[in-house]
Amino acid sequence: MHPSEFIVCEHCDVVYQRADLIRKQSACCVRCGAELYRAPAMHLQTMLALVVTSLFLFVIANAYPLISMQMNGIDHASTLIDSVAAAWHSGVGPIAVMTALAVVLFPLTQIVLLGYLLTSLIMLHRDPPGFVDLMHALRLMRPWSMVEVYLIGALVAVVKMAGMASVRAEPGLYALGALTFLLALINAFDLRLLWDARDRLVE
Amino acid sequence: MKYRTATEMGLLPCEACGMVCRETAYIEHPCCPRCDAPLHHRKFDSLRRSWAFLIAAAVLYIPANTLPIMRTKTLIYDLNSTIIGGIRVLWEDGSWDLALIVFVASICVPILKIVTLTILLISARRRSRWARRGRARLYRILEFVGQWSMLDVFVVALLVSLVDFGKVAEVHAGPGAIAFGAVVVLTMLASMSFDPRLIWDEFPDENPS
Ligand SMILES: [Zn+2]
Ligand SMILES: [Zn+2]
Numbered sequence: 219m220h221p222s223e224f225i226v227c228e229h230c231d232v233v234y235q236r237a238d239l240i241r242k243q244s245a246c247c248v249r250c251g252a253e254l255y256r257a258p259a260m261h262l263q264t265m266l267a268l269v270v271t272s273l274f275l276f277v278i279a280n281a282y283p284l285i286s287m288q289m290n291g292i293d294h295a296s297t298l299i300d301s302v303a304a305a306w307h308s309g310v311g312p313i314a315v316m317t318a319l320a321v322v323l324f325p326l327t328q329i330v331l332l333g334y335l336l337t338s339l340i341m342l343h344r345d346p347p348g349f350v351d352l353m354h355a356l357r358l359m360r361p362w363s364m365v366e367v368y369l370i371g372a373l374v375a376v377v378k379m380a381g382m383a384s385v386r387a388e389p390g391l392y393a394l395g396a397l398t399f400l401l402a403l404i405n406a407f408d409l410r411l412l413w414d415a416r417d418r419l420v421e
Numbered sequence: 422m423k424y425r426t427a428t429e430m431g432l433l434p435c436e437a438c439g440m441v442c443r444e445t446a447y448i449e450h451p452c453c454p455r456c457d458a459p460l461h462h463r464k465f466d467s468l469r470r471s472w473a474f475l476i477a478a479a480v481l482y483i484p485a486n487t488l489p490i491m492r493t494k495t496l497i498y499d500l501n502s503t504i505i506g507g508i509r510v511l512w513e514d515g516s517w518d519l520a521l522i523v524f525v526a527s528i529c530v531p532i533l534k535i536v537t538l539t540i541l542l543i544s545a546r547r548r549s550r551w552a553r554r555g556r557a558r559l560y561r562i563l564e565f566v567g568q569w570s571m572l573d574v575f576v577v578a579l580l581v582s583l584v585d586f587g588k589v590a591e592v593h594a595g596p597g598a599i600a601f602g603a604v605v606v607l608t609m610l611a612s613m614s615f616d617p618r619l620i621w622d623e624f625p626d627e628n629p630s
Contacts, residue, residue: 224441226427226434226441228434228617229557229560229617230424230426230620231426231427231434231462231618231621232424232426233425233426249424250553250557250558250617250620251554252557252617284579289586289590294584294585301579301583303582304581304585305577305578308593309594310594310598310599312603313594313598313602314578316574316606317575320568350456361564361567362568362609364571364575367569368575370526370572371574371576371578372579374519374572375576375580375583377514377516377519378511378576378580379580379583381514382495410438413439413455413456417455
């Protein structure tokens, strides 16, 4: 038996023999209940389309203000980057760094890396240079990317300020909402599929 | 039902790419042939590292809740607010739904994380057989909710940039926000360091197969 026929539960170490799944099925560990693997929800091509769309949304979400606020006739709008810069100038550097990493840098890197790897593998049918290192980077960044948390945070901020002044949601916030939805789909993507795609290519 | 574990079968699953490798006795530090990640049966030094992060998080949890996370300055008042204070304001303003979200994300989740991880760490060390399936599920929930505690930190960052009207109204971030952010990062590191496979491990002598 070749070891690749096996799948090992990451949560309890039980060994199973891999079986083919049909769409929307998933295999769960009998002992601990964790999901072992699932049938791919979409083709790699669809995933690439989602990644490209999310890159556009990311640009919009960052270029346009998220929220604007009016007080005493002064209009004040704030973008995502503004909130990072303001945290930095407000003397809470660590908060600025955390926000910049979790909401800007990690999600952007994830989108760009996935786009690059998918394009190279399925459009150009080429083994992308640096594949192994980039895959490790993708896996390590995943838990630290927090766009969805930031979105809810923005909603909380809107409500908090609503009593104090007139607050308006701006285009960036809508883009951020759509981006959150796409990133949820992208983050559910099983990176092992990319390893498999590359194995098929190299053979 | 008897389960066959990878450790018993001499298999080494790669945590990074999912490849299952065969153990070879003569290689001291095996690496994954596909992705070059070091292979080991259990996460390295899991319990000790997890404890270290957890204790640091528990200690920082105190300043995170007692120090102000935000200072609101207007012409009328100058208010330092802690996390609890912010939730009370939301509640009194009538947005009880958001107050509930913030309460769950910034009070319940961190406390539950610290308590749950403590239970997991103690029971894993004692190789307890108590409620293994339940503990395994707890760990998966823990991994899922981890980042949501960051909510309040992001709210503060946004308010600081948004409410900047000079003397009329201004919001500054407080030191509590840094402590709170550190708590979130540390609890996430603690749960990542914990190896859920330890929940299922038996003492060697109790396992005659
Ligand atoms: Zn399992
Ligand atoms: Zn590997």
